[in-house]
C-alpha cells in the first residue's frame with residue numbers, strides 16, 4: 001500500500017536551533033497516528049510543515065504522492081487542520097466564520113449552511129450559531145475550530161491538541177468523531193498530551209523527543225518494551241534525570257519545607 005503521507009529526513013531549524021533532526025515517517029491511509037512528545041519536542045513544528053504553513057525545511061514531504069513544496073495549494077485542500085487555541089475571528093458568529101472558511105475551500109453556500117448547522121447542532125451550539133464568538137467560552141470556540149477544520153470533509157485530518165478546553169462530554173464526542181472518520185477511511189494525525197485519549201484512539205503511536213523519533217508502533221508493541229501504560233512509556237523514553245524530584249524542587253523554591 002502506498003503511504004498517504006511520506007516524510008523523509010525532515011529537518012527544521014529556527015535560527016541556530018535545530019528542532020527537527022531527521023524525521024522519517026510513512027503514514028498509511030486510514031491510520032490514526034498519535035504523535036506525542038514532551039513540550040518543545042517538535043510536534044507542532046512537524047504539523048506546521050505537514051499542513052504547508054512552514055516551507056523552509058530540509059528533507060522531503062509528500063502527500064498522496066505530491067511534493068508538499070510544489071503542490072502546496074492542492075495538498076492544503078486535502079488536509080483539515082484543527083489547531084490548539086487558534087486566533088479565531090471572534091467578532092464573527094460561528095455561521096459567519098464557517099461560511100468564510102467554507103468559501104476558502106470553494107464549498108457551495110448551501111452545502112456550508114447545511115453542514116455547519118448540523119455539525120454545530122451535534123456540539124450543542126445550534127442556539128449560539130448567530131452569536132458573536134467574543135462572548136464564547138474557550139471550549140465553545142474550540143468546538144467551532146474543530147467544525148471549521150472538518151467542514152470541507154478532508155481526506156487527512158491533522159489535529160494539534162484538539163481537546164483543549166473541551167468538557168468531558170465533548171471529549172467523548174470528539175473521540176467518537178475520530179473513530180467514525182477512521183471508519184470512513186480518513187487518515188488522522190493527532191498530537192496530544194492526553195495520554196489516556198491517545199492510547200485509546202490511536203492505532204499507531206509515534207513518540208518524538210528533542211526533534212527525533214524515539215518510538216514508533218502500536219500501543220501493544222510499545223507496552224511490551226517500555227511500560228504498561230502510555231504515561232510510563234512516555235516517562236521511560238523521555239524522562240530526564242531528576243524528573244521525579246521536580247515537584248519537590250518547585251515547592252521548596254517557595255520556602256515550604258514540609259512537602
Ligand SMILES: Nc1ncnc2c1ncn2[C@@H]1O[C@H](COP(=O)(O)OP(=O)(O)OP(=O)(O)O)[C@@H](O)[C@H]1O
Nearest residue numbers: 014015017019037038039040041042043044045046
Ligand atoms: N517561531 C519559532 N521561532 C523560534 N523557535 C521556535 C518557534 N516555534 C517553535 N520554536 C521552538 O522549537 C521547539 C519545538 O517547538 P514545537 O512548538 O514544535 O514543540 P511541541 O512539541 O509542539 O511542544 P508543546 O508540547 O509544548 O506544544 C521549541 O524549542 C520551541 O521553542
